[in-house]
Amino acid sequence: MSATPTPKPILDRVASPSDMKSLTDAELGRLAEELRRETIEVVSQTGGHLGSSLGVVELTVAIHAVFDTPRDKLVWDVGHQCYPHKILTGRRDRMLTLRQANGLSGFTKRSESEYDPFGAAHSSTSISAALGFAVGRELGMPVGDTIAVIGDGSITAGMAYEALNHAGHLKSRMFVILNDNDMSIAPPVGALSRYLNDIAAKGPFAMLKAAAEGIEAHLPGPVREGARRARQMVTGMPGGGTLFEELGFEYVGPIDGHDMEQLLGTLRAARARARGPVLIHAVTVKGKGYAPAEGADDKYHGVAKFDIATGAQVKSKSNAPSYTSVFGNTLTEEAARDPRIVAITAAMPGGTGLDIMARRFPARVFDVGIAEQHGVTFAAGLAAAGMRPFCAIYSSFLQRGYDQIVHDVALQNLPVRFAIDRAGLVGQDGATHAGAFDTAMLANLPNMVVMACGDEAELVHMVATAVEFDAGPIAFRYPRGEGAGVEMPSRGTPLEIGRGRVVREGTDAAILSFGAHLSEALAAAEMLEAEGISLTVADARFAKPLDTALIDRLIDSHAGLFTLEQGSSGGFGAQVLHHLAATGGLDRGRVVRTLMLPDKFIDQASPAQMYAWAGLTAADIAASVRGALARDKVARMPSRPRAV
Ligand SMILES: Cc1ncc(C[n+]2csc(CCOP(=O)(O)OP(=O)(O)O)c2C)c(N)n1
Ligand SMILES: CC(=O)[C@@H](O)[C@H](O)COP(=O)(O)O
Ligand SMILES: [Mg+2]
DSSP: OOOOOOOOTTGGGOSSGGGGTTSOHHHHHHHHHHHHHHHHHHHHHHOBOHHHHHHTHHHHHHHHHHSOTTTSEEEEESSTTOHHHHIIIIIGGGGGGTTSTTSOOSSOOTTTOTTOOSOOSSSSOHHHHHHHHHHHHHTTOSOOOEEEEEETTGGGSHHHHHHHHHHHHHTOOEEEEEEEOSOSSSSOOSHHHHHHHHHHHTSTTTOOBOOTTTTGGGSOHHHHHHHHHHHHHHHTSTTOSOHHHHTTOEEEEEEETTOHHHHHHHHHHHHHHOOSEEEEEEEOOTTTTOHHHHHSTTTTSSBOSBOTTTOOBOOOOOSSOBHHHHHHHHHHHHHHHOTTEEEEESSOHHHHTHHHHHHHOGGGEEEOOSOHHHHHHHHHHHHHTTOEEEEEEEHHHHGGGHHIIIIIIITTTOOOEEEEESOBOOSTTGGGGOBOSHHHHHHTSTTOEEEEOSSHHHHHHHHHHHHHOOSSOEEEEOOSSBOOOOOOOSSOOOOOTTOOEEEEOOSSEEEEEESTTHHHHHHHHHHHHTTTOOEEEEEOOEEESOOHHHHHHHHHHSSEEEEEESSOTTSHHHHHHHHHHHHTGGGSOOEEEEEOOOSSOOOSSOHHHHHHHTTOSHHHHHHHHHHHHHHHHHHHSOOOOOOO
């Protein structure tokens, strides 16, 4: 499977971008070929974001050849396409540790390299960050030029336009390279995407437009003529300037993002001549240069390890359906019964499982692009219109829509259903994608109902609960990956709001679990049973409203109560503590502990390893219970008479 590495004589000479300065343009072209091969060889052994990285190989070489990184600040957006950049910037020897425990991050990361001046993994931040560097330079900081590389998917997000608007206003010298491969994770959606296609279609690669007095005259010969013709053509039309020019940018492009001559010529001219903000529109191909990737529907956006010769990926065997597919299938079944059900995804139809519903009810599934804020408020509007919207967004990306959840949904008590996938630690994407904060974010909000499923059968019931619940907003969270392997109901039964369930009866202490760590709680109970400690395990189901009767009963009848969740402080445990504090439950001499994610960001590893680092394995839970009960026992012993 792992093919013998091919010889890479030029890449072998490049320990850092400074080594590229002595290469001829022809050698830079060959360097790109070797870099592409290296990227494929690495990712075939590690898995990762291959398609996006292959699409920027030439761009990466050209930027590092022309600009003076790390003094010049190169900001990648989303950051998932930075593998060739990592290889060129001193991390080649660690590439096989990519996305693994103690290895390289799959994204740019400030703590990893001076060549990563700004970390990213959530999209559309690059122009804002690059503008910050540019203004820092104007204010005397030792910073060179700034270059933001942003994808056509990422530039659909509102934040990118806020930054373009500001940059056009400030007129700071900076470079935005639009990496337009006509793909997001799924095919891109929206009028802006169509607009970019229109520009590219007016004459790909030959039709090059640049503002008259600026960069155009300094472009390489063959490109310059095309640019002149294009400019005459475009400015002869009504409203001939591009959107970017209207926003105050000098627009250059579209250029062929795989043609080294065009790239080097354009970047050199831009670097030499730019006075204000410049947008360079590079048209690229996602998966470029690797036939299985180019030919695949997803362009190998994110792949498992694969066989280079065939492109066949090594998919891990699953023992149970994934939570995502359970959600997608259940919602589709519910939608078949209820025409008011609609669903919203922010550029993740496959990742959220909404592609399943979209195949059956295409008119009722809306991909809004990378626009979580809009997606939430769009759902609020749909709810206000009487629909039953399911807004399916990964936990970490939902952070983008928080004010919309507060102001547009909760405050107006609109029945938007939030299906929060990737709750808890997700594994190889690491801290940026951890679904740590949603319970804390949501359970604090008036009107909000917040659920988490203990297993995949519970998820089916929670979807049914959300369908029926029209009284206000309701959210349910579930993790990445496969379920617990429990028996599945043929159809969900709506749960009583605010009612948990006891899964296992015991006598000494109780674990009150919220979410999919229920299986760890049960495993901990088994471990302690062998030691003679008897545990009750309850599934809270709701962080809001709490099942206060269940909590009161558990604390009354056990020496200790331990809350457990795959989330941060301020979440389920905090809600339980507030209840106990308000009702005197903390004054009854019981042991109370909150088991949750620690107050730190946890780097990428397998989810099991990440939970081990978080102190949340079954053994850790058992140790917490054992330790707290033992300490409590010692504390309760009558104190010995003091020796005189
Ligand atoms: C705020 C946010 N929402 C969603 C995502 C998930 N996501 C990662 S990459 C990606 C597609 C990006 O498309 P584009 O910028 O065109 O890059 P390409 O993969 O095509 O190179 C999406 C939706 C994200 N990283 N951040
Ligand atoms: C770069 C990015 O944000 C996505 O591609 C993400 O890696 C997808 O994660 P899942 O594999 O959990 O869908
Ligand atoms: Mg793209």
